[in-house]
Amino acid sequence: MKRSITRLLMAPSVIMLLVWMVIPLSMTIYFSTIRYNLLYPGQNNFVGWMNFEFFITDPGFIPAVSNTLILLLSVLIITVVLGVMLSALIDKPFFGQGIVRVLLISPFFIMPTVNALIWKNMMMNPVYGIFAWISQTLGFEPIDWLSSFPLGSVIMMVSWQWLPFAILVFVTALQSQDTEQKEAAQMDGATGWHIFRYLTIPHLARPIAVVIMIETIFLLAIFAEIFVSTGGGPGYDSTNLAYLIYNQALLQYDVGVASAGGLFAVLLANIVAFFLIRAVGKNLTV
Amino acid sequence: MSYLTITELQKHYDNYHALRGINLSISEGEFIVFVGPSGCGKSTLLRTIAGLESCSSGSIKLDGRDITEVASSKRDLAMVFQSYALYPHMTVAENLSFALRLAKVSQAEIQQKVHAASASLQLDELLERKPKELSGGQRQRVAIGRAIVRQPKVFLFDEPLSNLDAALRVQMRLELARLHKKLGTTMVYVTHDQVEAMTLADRVVILNAGQIEQVGTPLELYRQPNSRFVAEFIGTPKMNLIPIDTIIREEENLNLQLLNSQVAFPENRLHGPLPSSVTMGIRPEHMALVEHGGQISGRVELVEHLGSEAYAHIQLANNQTIIVKASARSDLKDGQAVNVQIDEAEIILFNDSDRVISVIPEEA
């Protein structure tokens, strides 16, 4: 087929994504250099780097950046490590495998707002929540999770959503592991740990790379869980970049500063994406 | 007259020269087999004829028409793929009729042609099945049927038997030979298996590193190879190659000195000048183990019994091992000393650049 036809077939996707990327992004860049507050219309003069200064010196800035990264890394570590271990443990035939699969994947389909509400109320409520009841039954003082460990609570909710996904990906991948290879290793005197360490982990390299990439895409943009559960607080303890910018734009109506923050988020995502796509791109055959 | 003509065909990939000037003419009704080691360009050549690969330069003519730039779908060729490439979402009947339906052939004609093909390939019972419900051999027959139905000018086969087990492969080989006899259509067949090539082909094309090494009937290639490559490629077990130490010219013969013994070679069988270094080629079936006499001697290393015959691996004085065909009944012991009688008329000589410098003797 002619080169021109193949280009024509790709054109709609490429052009739409390009427009989707370029127009809002250039508007963001423009807004970030002017004074632009929806409460004070008509005073849109050029201010240079001022919005960036405001954003970076905002008391929420440092916590937001570190919370974003802590959230990303913690969830990645929890889901990948637990996911690999659990999937290796249940990678054998047992009774009711199909039902277990269905139960396992369910949290992945729960919408983030519902996820946050269930955990915030029915699980983590310091008086009526299940956790409170468990600690009381065991004779401990109940913990007010959302105010004592706000970021930890968010990490828990998000991990709950993504751990099943990781487990299922790894279990599926393990099913394609060469059994003869494992049998050969057993004949060579390898223990279960050896097989896990030298056969299973290398076999999972590619699925792990994929899980990390997919999760990163979604984790950098975590918003609804925070919006519904902690509202970013107390203070800035559970505010991430997305939430901070949302705060600036739609609660304080300061479009200029929010745009500057948006650009910063883009920059951060690009830094992460740069390393990630390079690492994972090698692992994905194109 | 040439039916399919390939002229100066070149194929470059990014950094790889796959076909280096192929010239070949094929007559109508011929069964041509391309054979060679993997990476020799045989599949590329077939796919270029099919139009699935474009060529970098050169031309392909079919029945007087230049098809070099014609799309695959318009070349009037049919191809049987190694993986069979059946359409998994269609039944056998739909697979067989797909090309005809695309060509808007009338229903009645499709019915009749599909029926004819399925009858000749014993597919009648399977017409309503999907490919995944068929065995390997059945899939293979459907793939062939799909090609037959179209009545193309040329059939192309890309290693069609390599996914079958040994017994089935022999059976399908026979069926293909019968099919060719019945249809009389030109067939171009790619394989890496020299037995398939020898048994099926009217003419064999041996390819090596993107070039044609030799073209000829199976017997020509066997008896009169052009080069060491062809000599070694054709025939199982392989031809034995023994370096010659020196050559002494006598009256009518060349006296080949090897391993402290001598073998006579009629000078009139020599073609061209005598090079400084010569290798002797002799096939296992052209030697015999004898109790007395024989030109060379060695020790039995091991014997492979095939039932109808046996092959003795003989270690010579220079530690080289040669293979000699022996009778099935021979009670050779490992380590036993034996004498080997070489049939001097069957000796082939190679020069230092691996070309053959001997010709076959005139049949008496």
Next chain:
Amino acid sequence: MTLNQQRKLKTLVTGLFAWTVALVLFFPIFWMFITSFKTELQAISIPPALFFEPTVDNFRVVQERSDYVHHALNSVITSFGSTIIALIIAIPAAYSMAFFPGKRTKDILLWMLSTKMLPAVGVLVPIYILCRDYGLLDSRTALVIIFTLMNLPIVVWMLFSYFKDLPKEILEAARMDGATPWDEVVKVVLPLSVGAISSTALLSIVLCWNEAFWSLNLTASDAAPLTAMIASYSSPEGLFWAKLSAASTLACAPIVIFGWFCQKQLVQGLTFGAVK
């Protein structure tokens, strides 16, 4: 213990362990479901009530108070609408990249994926302002457009990785059989990809259904899908857990049940075929 008994024990232990993990992870959903049938008093009782007389009052209240049907319809329209549009745009692109790859195909794919990495907050303000200026705030049109663009890279990628795995020889056979490029796509590629296309569609629908960032920021009531409706239950006043659970159950049930039926294809799809 014989080797055989050891094996049986191992299977039993594995099974018990797997069931425990699954039940623990599933518990919050189970609890949500149970609570939706309780009265408000039962919902906050300590110790938690496992046995009670179920009531469906909560569901009725949810429908009356927040018009569940209206929001569910918004969810359906936006997720199905954007999924269909995304497929129409993505199929030709994925086809051309998978079967006629050029030197830059890989770069284009990675670039597409990288647009997915652009955080939505980076463009929140301009999109908000554009929607405001064109009267698209709180409109389903805006959500459909944004969801389409949001999922386009993933849809292209998934279709690409499925198409790429189709045996090339089958397409070549079709070409030898006289198929034009159009025949090839319509009579061979599409029929062979029904499974791939539907699981791509499923994933896109799930992602749209659960999308919260844009729904929360761009809609108020008219176009608000279920994610936004649920957020309105997060108000701190009062403990209406039974109603909250009923609303949540209603919001999640369609997609969770939907997901159960196609979980295998979904997981496979989301890993771009890296896991089979």
